[in-house]
Amino acid sequence: MDPASLLPTLLTFAWLIPLASFVVILFFGKHMGPHGKLAGHVAALSIGTSCLLSMIALFGVWLPNHELVDAHHGGHDATHEGEDHESHDEDHGAEEAAAPQGSQFQYTSTEVASAKLTLTAASSGEGEEHSEEHNNGPPPYYTGEYYTLVSFGSLKLALSYYIDTLTVVMFCMVTLIATCVHIYAMGYMHDELHDFTDHEVTLSNGAHLKRPGRYWRFFQYLSLFCFSMLGIVIAGNVAMVFVFWELVGICSYFLIGFYIERHSASTAANKAFIVNRVGDFGMLIGMMALWASVGTFAFGDMQDETGKTVMTESGEVAEPGIFSQLRTKENDYAIQPTEGMVAEGERITTVEEGEENNAGWWLLLVAGVGIFCGCVGKSAQFPLHVWLPDAMEGPTPVSALVHSATMVAAGVYLTGRFYPAFSPEALIVIAYVGAITLLIAATIAITATDIKRVLAYSTVSQLGYMMLSLGLGGWLAGLFHLITHAFFKGLLFMCSGSVIHAVHTNDMTEMGGLRKKMPITAYTMLVGCLAIIGAGIPVAGIGLSGYYSKDAIIEQAWNFFDKNQFHGSILLAAPVFGAAITAFYMFRLWYMTFAGEPRNQQRYDHAHESPSTMTTPLIILAVFAVAVGWNFPGTNLGVYNLLDQARPVGTLATSEGVLMESLTIPNEHDAHNFLVKAGLAAFGTAAAGLLLATLMYLLRWDMFNPAEIKQTFKPIHSWLWNKWWFDELYWAVFVAPSMVVAKFASSFDRGVIDSILHGAASAAKGGSQVVDAVFDKTVVDGSVNAFARGTWDFGLLLKKLQTGSLRQYILFIVVGAMVLFVSAFFTIVISGS
Amino acid sequence: MSSLPLAHLLNEPVGVAHFMLVGAVMFVCGALCMATKRNALGVLMGIELVLNGANINFIAFGSKYLRNDANTLGLDGQLMSLFVIVLAAAEAAVALAIVLNFYNNHDSVDVDRAEQLQG
Numbered sequence: 001m002d003p004a005s006l007l008p009t010l011l012t013f014a015w016l017i018p019l020a021s022f023v024v025i026l027f028f029g030k031h032m033g034p035h036g037k038l039a040g041h042v043a044a045l046s047i048g049t050s051c052l053l054s055m056i057a058l059f060g061v062w063l064p065n066h067e068l069v070d071a072h073h074g075g076h077d078a079t080h081e082g083e084d085h086e087s088h089d090e091d092h093g094a095e096e097a098a099a100p101q102g103s104q105f106q107y108t109s110t111e112v113a114s115a116k117l118t119l120t121a122a123s124s125g126e127g128e129e130h131s132e133e134h135n136n137g138p139p140p141y142y143t144g145e146y147y148t149l150v151s152f153g154s155l156k157l158a159l160s161y162y163i164d165t166l167t168v169v170m171f172c173m174v175t176l177i178a179t180c181v182h183i184y185a186m187g188y189m190h191d192e193l194h195d196f197t198d199h200e201v202t203l204s205n206g207a208h209l210k211r212p213g214r215y216w217r218f219f220q221y222l223s224l225f226c227f228s229m230l231g232i233v234i235a236g237n238v239a240m241v242f243v244f245w246e247l248v249g250i251c252s253y254f255l256i257g258f259y260i261e262r263h264s265a266s267t268a269a270n271k272a273f274i275v276n277r278v279g280d281f282g283m284l285i286g287m288m289a290l291w292a293s294v295g296t297f298a299f300g301d302m303q304d305e306t307g308k309t310v311m312t313e314s315g316e317v318a319e320p321g322i323f324s325q326l327r328t329k330e331n332d333y334a335i336q337p338t339e340g341m342v343a344e345g346e347r348i349t350t351v352e353e354g355e356e357n358n359a360g361w362w363l364l365l366v367a368g369v370g371i372f373c374g375c376v377g378k379s380a381q382f383p384l385h386v387w388l389p390d391a392m393e394g395p396t397p398v399s400a401l402v403h404s405a406t407m408v409a410a411g412v413y414l415t416g417r418f419y420p421a422f423s424p425e426a427l428i429v430i431a432y433v434g435a436i437t438l439l440i441a442a443t444i445a446i447t448a449t450d451i452k453r454v455l456a457y458s459t460v461s462q463l464g465y466m467m468l469s470l471g472l473g474g475w476l477a478g479l480f481h482l483i484t485h486a487f488f489k490g491l492l493f494m495c496s497g498s499v500i501h502a503v504h505t506n507d508m509t510e511m512g513g514l515r516k517k518m519p520i521t522a523y524t525m526l527v528g529c530l531a532i533i534g535a536g537i538p539v540a541g542i543g544l545s546g547y548y549s550k551d552a553i554i555e556q557a558w559n560f561f562d563k564n565q566f567h568g569s570i571l572l573a574a575p576v577f578g579a580a581i582t583a584f585y586m587f588r589l590w591y592m593t594f595a596g597e598p599r600n601q602q603r604y605d606h607a608h609e610s611p612s613t614m615t616t617p618l619i620i621l622a623v624f625a626v627a628v629g630w631n632f633p634g635t636n637l638g639v640y641n642l643l644d645q646a647r648p649v650g651t652l653a654t655s656e657g658v659l660m661e662s663l664t665i666p667n668e669h670d671a672h673n674f675l676v677k678a679g680l681a682a683f684g685t686a687a688a689g690l691l692l693a694t695l696m697y698l699l700r701w702d703m704f705n706p707a708e709i710k711q712t713f714k715p716i717h718s719w720l721w722n723k724w725w726f727d728e729l730y731w732a733v734f735v736a737p738s739m740v741v742a743k744f745a746s747s748f749d750r751g752v753i754d755s756i757l758h759g760a761a762s763a764a765k766g767g768s769q770v771v772d773a774v775f776d777k778t779v780v781d782g783s784v785n786a787f788a789r790g791t792w793d794f795g796l797l798l799k800k801l802q803t804g805s806l807r808q809y810i811l812f813i814v815v816g817a818m819v820l821f822v823s824a825f826f827t828i829v830i831s832g833s
Numbered sequence: 834m835s836s837l838p839l840a841h842l843l844n845e846p847v848g849v850a851h852f853m854l855v856g857a858v859m860f861v862c863g864a865l866c867m868a869t870k871r872n873a874l875g876v877l878m879g880i881e882l883v884l885n886g887a888n889i890n891f892i893a894f895g896s897k898y899l900r901n902d903a904n905t906l907g908l909d910g911q912l913m914s915l916f917v918i919v920l921a922a923a924e925a926a927v928a929l930a931i932v933l934n935f936y937n938n939h940d941s942v943d944v945d946r947a948e949q950l951q952g
Binding site for chain 1: 867
């Protein structure tokens with residue numbers, strides 16, 4: 001069958017099956033087996049089916065129709081001088097065009113080739129300046145509509161899909177991890193299968209809270225969560241993304257607050273929800289800027305059923321998406337504000353006569369940063385990172401899912417999806433936010449002792465890496481890290497859950513030596529730790545998944561540093577030092593938990609390896625954490641190359657800032673020039689961090705006694721321990737002033753408005769009493785009573801007539817008849833005369 | 834003779850006017866009987882007299898022998914009086930039932946004692 005109809009069908013089913021599972025569990029969950037036990041099976045089976053469909057979509061439909069090109073291969077060529085490169089790419093394009101492939105891709109690659117040709121012609125005219133600049137054509141994609149919600153003239157709002165390799169890869173990643181999490185949760189949540197005693201909730205009578213288990217409800221939320229995330233991934237326009245964005249938000253609210261009776265859980269759920277709203281507010285502003293100026297929310301150009309772009313009769317694209325409006329073929333796919341943006345932008349910037357008009361660029365920045373605000377909220381970037389560590393109050397499978405595959409990935413995914421619409425200035429904002437986040441979160445993770453919070457801060461930090469990479473032009477590196485990170489972070493969270501399940505505490509200071517009791521957990525977690533720090537052999541290019549993605553990020557940072565000395569020095573230092581800190585805190589966590597002697601003998605004795613429903617997903621994910629960065633042996637098939645196929649149009653080229661003229665976003669392929677330097681830097685810093693952690697927590701050298709270091713650097717420690725005082729800062733800056741304003745408003749309300757209202761009320765009451773006494777009682781009541789009395793008296797008068805004597809009545813009749821007769825007689829006589 | 838009203842009836846052939854005179858006499862007797870009798874049965878008899886007085890008039894007006902333009906079937910008056918007789922029978926049955934009940938309650942058929950409904 002045609003991939004243009006087969007792919008959407010497969011992915012739509014994969015997307016909707018979790019919704020069906022949600023609905024089924026919603027209505028029948030309570031009655032599914034004893035205590036709703038089968039609900040877990042239903043949810044796991046549905047997400048497993050989704051996973052299967054996604055895999056079929058990737059391996060069965062996408063790959064046979066779209067041949068993979070080795071991105072590294074292209075990259076190495078980029079190191080050659082300009083003309084060589086151009087000629088090579090031409091060959092490449094021609095080869096592809098000749099190869100028997102799907103019509104879509106053929107069309108695309110021909111276009112790439114022709115674009116290259118025109119570029120070569122143009123650059124030869126303009127000299128060497130542009131010779132290095134080359135651009136990629138539009139990626140193969142399929143888009144279409146499910147349903148049009150509303151259309152106002154040219155403005156249209158629809159439920160639509162946009163499927164490219166990124167979508168397909170995200171589908172596989174999300175559903176695969178979600179399947180593992182579901183299976184794991186069936187073991188982890190077994191406490192909820194009977195009456196649950198919550199030891200963390202003390203009632204007023206001193207007893208612990210006892211409540212019925214909510215096993216089925218947990219899986220109900222989980223299914224809805226997966227549905228929402230897949231909805232974001234498949235969405236074909238920003239509005240639909242926003243809808244599912246909010247749906248993910250509410251699911252996270254339900255799941256983080258799953259133990260709703262615990263005060264900490266309900267406040268954490270509120271916090272996550274409210275902080276996300278702040279980000280969504282920015283996102284709405286960005287969406288409004290787009291809606292007003294570009295006039296569409298759709299990502300790609302509208303296609304018909306066969307995957308051909310819909311054209312008008314005059315040969316223009318019928319319904320162009322955001323990307324093709326901002327990056328036109330005439331402009332060689334470089335970003336350029338549309339005429340609508342220039343016109344709308346002039347309303348927000350005052351343009352002097354003769355001055356260069358950058359209004360469109362300003363509006364583009366507003367739109368880009370606005371959309372990124374939403375990503376900041378969802379992906380817990382500075383300054384909205386505060387919700388994610390608190391979200392650890394949810395059950396561990398939730399943390400694993402939220403932190404790896406679904407919610408926080410959504411922000412990075414959207415930044416990647418929306419990438420063609422970010423101007424260079426918006427990208428530098430993204431890069432700085434990412435760099436700040438990555439450092440802040442990593443430093444906080446050093447001192448945290450709650451095992452899940454260390455991982456949560458680690459997630460925030462890794463998300464910072466991704467955002468940084470995206471901001472520096474490393475689109476591929478950032479999203480590659482998203483995929484690899486999802487696997488090893490999912491693994492790490494589930495390992496931590498396994499530990500918590502065994503020792504019933506989150507506190508690492510009560511653990512230690514657990515590797516003997518739970519070897520599978522310990523060694524799969526070790527794999528996760530090695531993957532996250534990017535363990536590998538530098539230069540040789542062999543390592544765990546994190547090695548490839550993190551090195552790619554640092555390469556791109558170095559590439560950026562090469563073009564922008566000032567910004568680059570900061571933005572290169574952050575990921576390099578971040579790598580050292582990552583290695584330090586991850587191994588601190590592993591050593592404190594699994595190595596050394598038990599710190600709490602009682603908990604140690606109680607510990608045991610988790611059941612196989614929990615360890616099997618760990619092993620599966622450990623395999624992926626090692627291998628997901630690799631290519632299939634002997635082929636080009638690998639996540640890196642797959643993602644490269646979805647590279648947004650025009651984003652490979654070097655782009656110059658317009659508002660910030662010194663800014664250059666480098667070509668990502670040039671990053672391979674820095675392969676060795678970056679690899680060594682990453683390896684060196686990670687090794688240093690690992691070494692320090694080993695000395696402090698495994699070998700316990702006296703020189704590096706953690707307790708003494710804590711004492712020596714007490715102010716810094718307490719600063720980090722209190723998470724840079726962000727919560728307190730927000731309390732002081734936002735919460736406390738709003739409380740003051742609220743108190744003032746409340747007292748104004750009570751004092752002034754209420755007293756005015758009460759005064760008005762009592763005045764009205766008094767007035768009406770007067771009216772009641774004077775007018776109502778005398779005039780109204782009086783007239784009514786008088787009328788009634790008159791009627792009564794008249795009745796009494798008439799009753800005298802009724803004598804009841806029959807003979808009298810007859811007499812009256814006779815007399816009456818005679819009167820009538822006489823009067824009639826006289827009338828006739830008088831009239832007759 | 835002519836100075837007396839109605840005196841000309843004596844020297845005229847029998848016609849409608851003579852019947853009307855009889856009817857008028859009967860009507861007045863009935864009315865007097867109704868007005869003066871305290872016995873309910875007497876009152877009923879008075880009613881019958883009144884109705885029959887009226888019936889005589891109907892018959893007289895209806896009969897073709899008593900009128901000059903006697904070229905119709907001329908049963909109107911007779912039919913009317915038959916209706917009146919039927920109605921009188923029905924009315925008498927109802928009235929006798931009332932009288933019987935009244936007698937049961939008061940051991941009397943004196944209509945002056947039926948004064949509970951007076952105002």
